[in-house]
Amino acid sequence: MAAAPLLEVSDLHASYGEIEALHGIALGVERGAIVALLGANGAGKTSTLRAITGVVKTKGTVRFGGNALNGHGPEDAARLGIAHVPEGRGTMGALTVWENLMLGAYTRRDRKRVLGSYERVVGYFPWLAERKKQLAGTLSGGEQQMLAIARGLMMEPQLMLLDEPSLGLAPIVVREIFALLKTINARDGVSILVAEQNTTVALEAATHAYVLETGRIVVSGESQALLRDDGIRRSYLGY
Amino acid sequence: MQELAQQVVSGLASGSIYASMALALVLIYRSMNVINFAQGEMAMFTTFIAWQLVQQGLPLWAAFTATIAVAFVGAVLLERIVIRPVERAGPLTIVIVTLGLLITFNGLAGLFWGYVIKSFPSPFPAAPINIGGVAFSSQDVGIILVSLASLGVISLFFAKTKLGLAMRAAALYPAASQVLGIRVSWMLALGWGLSAVVGAISGMMVAPVVFLDPNMMQGIVVYAFAAAVLGGVESPLGAVVGGLILGVLLNLLGTYVEFVGTDLRLAVAFAIIVAVLLIRPAGLFGRVSVARV
Numbered sequence: 119m120a121a122a123p124l125l126e127v128s129d130l131h132a133s134y135g136e137i138e139a140l141h142g143i144a145l146g147v148e149r150g151a152i153v154a155l156l157g158a159n160g161a162g163k164t165s166t167l168r169a170i171t172g173v174v175k176t177k178g179t180v181r182f183g184g185n186a187l188n189g190h191g192p193e194d195a196a197r198l199g200i201a202h203v204p205e206g207r208g209t210m211g212a213l214t215v216w217e218n219l220m221l222g223a224y225t226r227r228d229r230k231r232v233l234g235s236y237e238r239v240v241g242y243f244p245w246l247a248e249r250k251k252q253l254a255g256t257l258s259g260g261e262q263q264m265l266a267i268a269r270g271l272m273m274e275p276q277l278m279l280l281d282e283p284s285l286g287l288a289p290i291v292v293r294e295i296f297a298l299l300k301t302i303n304a305r306d307g308v309s310i311l312v313a314e315q316n317t318t319v320a321l322e323a324a325t326h327a328y329v330l331e332t333g334r335i336v337v338s339g340e341s342q343a344l345l346r347d348d349g350i351r352r353s354y355l356g357y
Numbered sequence: 358m359q360e361l362a363q364q365v366v367s368g369l370a371s372g373s374i375y376a377s378m379a380l381a382l383v384l385i386y387r388s389m390n391v392i393n394f395a396q397g398e399m400a401m402f403t404t405f406i407a408w409q410l411v412q413q414g415l416p417l418w419a420a421f422t423a424t425i426a427v428a429f430v431g432a433v434l435l436e437r438i439v440i441r442p443v444e445r446a447g448p449l450t451i452v453i454v455t456l457g458l459l460i461t462f463n464g465l466a467g468l469f470w471g472y473v474i475k476s477f478p479s480p481f482p483a484a485p486i487n488i489g490g491v492a493f494s495s496q497d498v499g500i501i502l503v504s505l506a507s508l509g510v511i512s513l514f515f516a517k518t519k520l521g522l523a524m525r526a527a528a529l530y531p532a533a534s535q536v537l538g539i540r541v542s543w544m545l546a547l548g549w550g551l552s553a554v555v556g557a558i559s560g561m562m563v564a565p566v567v568f569l570d571p572n573m574m575q576g577i578v579v580y581a582f583a584a585a586v587l588g589g590v591e592s593p594l595g596a597v598v599g600g601l602i603l604g605v606l607l608n609l610l611g612t613y614v615e616f617v618g619t620d621l622r623l624a625v626a627f628a629i630i631v632a633v634l635l636i637r638p639a640g641l642f643g644r645v646s647v648a649r650v
Contacts, residue, residue, distance in 0.1 A: 171536060196538030208533030210526055221526050224519065225538035269537070 122184065124149045124309050125170070125277055130178035132162075132169035139165040141333045142178065147277065147311050152303050154320040154341065155313040157330035163313035164205050166330065167279045170311075171195040171202045183276065197225045201270030205281040209262040209269075211255025215246055218254050218265055222272030232272070238306075239268045242298060260291035267295070271302065277309045278302075284316040292316060296323045321345050359491050364612050365605055370497035371580075372604020373504035377559035378574075378581030379588065379596035380508060381552040386590050388528035388548045389444075391451045395458035397578030400556035401571060402462045403428040404564050405470050407557075408477055417480050421561055425554050432553030436546040444542065466571040477564035500562045507558050508597055511551065515593070524548060576623065580607070583626040586633050589643025599641065603629065 123146035132140040140162050147153045155163050169176045171192045180187040182198055192202065201222075210218055219239065223232045240247045243264050249257075254265055263283055270278050280299070284292040296319050303310055314320035321327055321341040329337040329350075337350055344350055378396065385393045393399075403424050410420035439458065443450045481499035485492040515521035527534045527544035535541050560574060567573050584603045588595025607625060610617045617625060633640060 173532075173536070192535045193538050193540050196536060202536040204533060204536055208530070208536065210530045210533060212529055213522075213526065217522055217526075220519070221522060221534070221537050221539070224523055273537070 122181075123147055124151075124183055125311065126179075126181040127166075127170065128179050130166070130169055130176060130180065132165050132174045132176045134174065139174075139333055140169060140176075143169075143330075143333075143335055145328050145335065145338070147309050148326075149276075150303070150307050150309055151326060152299065152310045152312065152324045154324035154327040155311060155330060156315075156317050156320060156327055158315065160332075161330040162333040163315075163330055164281055165333070167202065167204075167281050167311070167313055170279060171200055173202075196273065199273070199276040200279060201273045201275035201277070202279045203266045203270050203281060203283070206285070207262050207266040209254045209257070209266050211253065213254055214251055215254055215257070215265060216250035218269050219246070219250070219272050222269035223274075225273065235272050235274055239271050242271075242302065243268050260287050260295070263287060263291075263295060264298070267298070267302075271306075271308070275308060277311065280310065280312040282313055282315060284314060284319060292319055296320070299323060318345075360612075362491050363493060364608050366493050366501070367497050368605035368608030369601060370494075370500040370604070371608065372584075372601040373501050373508075374559045374563045374577060374600075375580045375584040375604055376597040376600025377504050377508065377555050377562075378577060379584035379600045380511070380593055381555040381559075382581055382585050383588075383590060383593050383596040384548050384552045384555070386585070387593075388524075388545050389440075389448075389451060391448045391455065392582070392590075393458075393549075393552070394452065394455045395462060396552065396556055397574030397581070398459045398462035398466075398571075399428070399432065399553055400560035401574040402466050403431070403553065403557035404477070404560035404569060404573075405466050405571075407561050408475060408564070408569055409470075411478060417478055421480070424557055424561065428553040428557035429550040433546045433550040436549035440545075440549070441542065444545070463571050470571070472571060474568045474570040477561075477569045479565035481565075496566065500566075503562055504559065507555060511555065512593065514551075520547075579623060580604075580626050583630050585640075586630050587640055589640025592640065592642035595640055595642030 125147040127146065128144045130140055130143040131138060143166060155166060157163050165174060168174045170180050170187070172187060172190055172195055173192050176188060178188070182200060185198060187195060195202065210221070219236060223235065226232055246265065246268060254262065257265060267283070283295050299310055299312070300323050302308055312320060312324070321344060324341045327338065327341045327344050328335050337344070378400065381396050382392055385391070406427055407420045407424040410423055411417060415423065439454060440451065443454055479496060481495045484495060486495050486498060515525055523534070523539045524544045524547060527539050527541040528548065531541045563577060564573065580603060581600070584600035585596050587603060588597070588599025603626065607622050610625060611619055611622055
């Protein structure tokens with residue numbers, strides 16, 4: 119029997135007030151994998167990520183590293199090792215780059231090793247060190263996205279959830295960010311679940327992908343297979 | 358020249374009280390977007406607790422310290438029990454709750470301690486101190502030093518500690534803080550605790566001057582509102598600077614402009630609130646926020 123995946127979601131429902139946004143989703147992220155969550159605007163990508171970390175009200179099961187996550191808030195998800203880089207990055211513009219990074223390590227008890235994580239993060243994003251006293255709000259969109267990822271890494275997470283890291287960024291920056299995600303995944307073994315509208319970039323980085331449509335998963339499979347399948351590409355990926 | 362220096366110092370003394378109360382208001386405003394109208398009454402109530410402790414025979418500074426602890430714990434509990442249930446109900450609901458607290462604390466203080474004004478012991482010597490040949494009231498100088506020291510400690514706490522940083526983040530970016538594992542709701546409670554501590558200190562500093570009674574903070578809170586508006590109601594630095602400016606300005610106007618005297622000081626404070634809101638609503642240090650519609 120294969121080992122249980124790091125993240126295992128089954129029959130997950132999420133609702134905002136009376137309106138149900140997810141109608142029973144099942145997905146898994148294996149340890150060390152990059153998984154893409156694709157779909158159009160409003161398909162439920164953001165809701166899925168929010169349901170996993172408990173930002174929205176849910177029904178169903180979310181298991182992470184053998185622990186049930188449901189019924190706990192996002193604060194506990196962070197403590198268990200899930201770094202959620204939210205929609206719109208969540209960088210704190212009125213705080214400095216350094217303060218943003220330190221807040222990423224807020225839940226850690228091993229204070230002495232936080233500086234080690236900082237060194238490692240700066241290895242990926244060398245410009246962070248030069249600009250650590252700068253207010254995060256003065257960074258460009260791409261830099262803010264990278265800062266949000268760096269802040270997530272400061273948590274030393276087992277799993278990173280990224281919500282549309284490509285949003286509003288130039289194609290060259292998007293490619294840079296996904297290349298970094300692949301490096302981080304390969305070097306540090308951080309598993310990644312990335313929600314994206316930019317299908318091609320996401321599928322090229324991911325090993326596995328799920329396609330969402332109006333709150334349901336309609337297609338899933340190996341990224342390479344999805345990329346090659348013309349039918350799926352035309353019906354669900356829209357190009 | 359000598360009189361001017363004395364009046365400025367005296368203005369700075371009342372200004373540092375306004376500054377402290379304004380900071381207490383701003384700390385809560387920043388995290389909840391509401392003015393805690395009970396802030397002054399909470400300060401008054403804790404000052405009565407200090408008075409009671411002194412009556413029981415506790416040394417003054419011990420009573421001060423104990424009162425600060427009571428203020429912190431009491432305000433954290435108050436937030437958990439009274440504000441928490443309405444935390445998500447919107448600003449208007451919270452404002453009404455704080456107005457309820459204002460009336461409650463005022464009534465309770467009257468019930469426990471009565472409305473007869475009491476003298477509150479001053480921790481500072483009665484003899485004036487000489488600085489550069491000019492005699493200043495020790496009371497004034499002491500108030501300035503204690504208030505500025507407490508404001509300094511608070512700002513160091515926010516600037517240099519992990520918890521202070523988390524409180525700032527939780528106040529400004531609750532959603533993003535939550536996913537980093539910061540317990541936003543507890544940070545609000547801590548904010549109430551800190552505000553109450555700042556309030557308690559100003560209450561205990563001002564009580565020897567204005568005397569102790571259940572209504573003693575009501576005038577002061579109006580000046581604190583004016584100071585907060587002047588400095589920018591989202592800016593802690595603005596609250597402090599606004600308070601000091603207001604204190605000096607009112608004192609000089611009261612001394613040198615005959616028709617203002619002591620009677621029109623309150624009117625000047627209101628005029629400042631109106632003028633700032635008309636001319637520069639964000640205040641001296643506030644950022645102008647633009648909402649996309």
